[in-house]
Amino acid sequence: MYDVLIVGCGITGAAAAFQFSRYRLKVAVLERENDVADGTTKANSAILHAGYDPEPGTLMARLNVRGSALARQLCTRLDVPYRQCGSFVLAFSPEESVMLHTLYQRGQDNGVPGLRLLTGEEARAADPNLSPQVAAALYAPTAAICSPWEYCLALAETAVRNGADLHLETAVTGLERLEEGWLVHTNRGDFRSRYVINAAGVFAQALHEMAAPKTFAIHPSRGQYFLLDKSEGDRVSHVIFQCPGPSGKGVLVAPTVHGNLIVGPNADPVPDGDVGTTAQGLAYVRSTALKSVPSVNFRASIRNFAGVRAVSDRGDFIIEWAAPGFLDLAGICSPGLTAAPAIAEYAAQLLERDGLALEEKESYCCQRRRIRFHDLSPAEKARLVAQDSAYGRVICRCETVTEGEILDALRSPIPPRSVDGVKRRVGAGLGRCQGGFCGPRVVEILAREQQVSPGAIVQDRAGSWLLAGQTKGGTDHV
């Protein structure tokens, strides 16, 4: 019997697991995919928003501003790439300049620190590649960029280090109310828990309706992106937004913590949660972004991707009891990445109010460090390689990722199960050749370390097989 069982290990579920693992509780996290951060968390703008967008008084407003402050501390403690680079919202017309004032006022009401309204000249002085058409800008110094999947992974890893049980490839198939708590049916057997927390992202509505009558609907909204080469990485030094419209915060241009440039997203409804890109969607993103920053060189594109956001019909985060012992954390669309630790904090308060005792563990450990060879000084590199020669074998030449770092990941609390799992943990394959060089080498290391055939290694999710079989009459077919 668990005390708290969390369904879904995206950023919301991982933050909840992190939060509850501080206490003397038995905590479980169920994740249907073979890795954490596999849904919305792995494909988004990677922005930690300052908090001037949401309407004052909403959960979004309160938890965004609180989450933004928590994220800064957490990313430092958990060694998550994070940079507080600030953001601009651009206005191109007098009407949009009025909109900036509205956002400024909202930000003041929401308690966002340091907001300033700038003229077009002031904005261009700070970010010279902005369009000459920019008439005014709202500057938010607390906006930041981060690595969303490493953030999620760091929270989940810390939870596991502190005793939480993570069950991957475990999908909930049904829920039964018990006298005390819930019986959770999955493809991997039954789990019992006093509390169930619904952090199932785009599947949150379906999970809710296994436990209670319908109270909300999730309408997945797809956003498409370009990721550009590091040669474009300093095209802008702030996160560049346009004025928000009815479908969200619009197309942004932003640096990434890995040194690339990210451009996107558009927004189109996808009932089935499909994450494909389309020629029209990409063309829209491209032309819209060029309005903000006309010099973006799209020839330097290294990857396109799309993600789905779990937009609900309520217009705010849905954080409430669906049934006794069953808490929804649903409709966590933007600014969900920012708000996640604050959502978790709030969830803990709700469970405590419901009677769950939250006693801090004495042995609780909230530190995480990993070796990033690329970022070390020559002297540190030399010392590291002398200690362990695995750090001397560069596997990914674009991002300078070593075998040592991949082995570290394989020995971490949540080891990668796929080539992309390695990518998300250490960055191998993230660069301009997109794994063309390191892919076969990562497959070789995974196969060797997991003592399986290379034919059993998958690219990403279970089913994303890479190799059809051996040549020359091999019998080792998948």
Added chain:
Amino acid sequence: MKELICIVCPKGCHLQVDEAQDYHVTGNHCPRGEEYGKMELTHPTRVVTSTVRCTGGTHPRCPVKTDAPIPKGLIFQAVRCLDGVELTAPVHAGDIVVPDVCGTGVSFIATRDL
């Protein structure tokens, strides 16, 4: 008259071969092109390259080739001769891997040291 693209070198000359005139070749820039034009219509052949299994070397496969062209119609049959062959390192470039492939008298030979 048949039009062919010569494959003996990267130049890729456009050949005309006249079957009625004893396979007279025009459009070639060298004597090897003439030879190719005739052969391609009378008795087309190819050098076949592939790999075989190899244990104990740097890689699990060793590249091989036929040491002379073989009839085009035998390519798939020839490649099948390599299934199940397993070399053991050390292997030297030029080592015979499969002799007399499909009765042609041509051998598959290793093309690298391993």
Added chain:
Amino acid sequence: MYDLIVIGGGPAGLAAACAAWEKGLKRILIVERDRELGGILNQCIHNGFGLHYFKEELTGPEYAGRFIRLLADTGVEVRLDTMVLTVTEDRQVHMVGKNTGYRIEKAKAIILAMGCRERTRGAIAIPGQRPAGVFTAGAAQRYVNMEGWLPGRRVVILGSGDIGLIMARRMTLEGARVLACVEVMPYSGGLNRNIVQCLHDYDIPLYLSHTVTDIRGRDRVEQVVVSKVDEHRQPIPGTELVFDCDTLLLSVGLIPENELTRQAGIAIDPRTNGAVVYEDMETSLPGVFACGNVAHVHDLVDFVTAESQRAGRAAADCVLGGTAPEGSVLEVKTGDGVTYTVPQHIRPGRVAKNCDLFFRVNRVCGDSQILVQSGDTPIARFSRDHLAPGEMEHIVLPRSLLEGASGSITVSIREVASK
């Protein structure tokens, strides 16, 4: 202190090191990131290499093997499994290896011979889902030829570059079904001989003026949609062909691998994506040379060898003090129909007798003239009965001719009769 450090032990690095050794350099080091010398030739197990240089037809491993054996007879030092991380302006080379540790070596001259990498799906923005099963042709070649794994059983190939064509044949011979080779241009990017012996021989259809417009499949490729394109390379609605397949191979171009070059502050030519070089392959940083696919993408390894030997000899001259004074510098400009030239600059005073000039054209032409002008004055003409973007062109300019020019020369093409 080394006389010369060569970065990369593929065909360019091997030829450059051997040539520098023959010229009398003693302390030479080759740094190679892989566990063996030979570079990409090791996975190019097909034949067709060496017709120019060795006057016989060799496979890739055989071609590499010849140079590896040549090198073994020299005193050139080799560090395998070692990656160069940084090259500084004062010619320090930072490198790291599993067995060699982290080292900083200084050299009197450096030759950049890092080769190139393949363009990816992201570079050409193919829309669709993101399943496994989309490989660059070179990655697939490594799996099939070196590691003994077949990456898929039903294959569509995008791009008719030589690696794509070669892989069409290879995968067919290993039992896969290659359903189509798709090329966005109205002509093939590969050599004619490869169209014949890799596609025609195996009845693999080539779709010219077509491209991939959708990739379908949640976890693994299930379908690839191919559409015809108009003259602006835009897909034409209604022309979609759907292929049920599990694999898409991309052979959509190569990009010189110049991260180290950029870091060192060396001037890059946006047309070649390689360093701007002089007639002897010296870059804008004195004492640093570039050759092979890192300078510009070649079609034939034989030309990589010849160019790298020139770079190796020039590096030796530079170290041994045999270099002629720099004198005047001619800029080589690209005129009509010419996309790039190598070299981009010529110092006539350093041209021994002749200067080799390589370039590519931007369209397919029949009978044509290659025109070299100094200002408005034609100084040389060369006839060709065929020009194509997929085939690197080569002309030889005598020193006397170059000495007569001033400031710059321009290379252009004029089609005499269309094909």
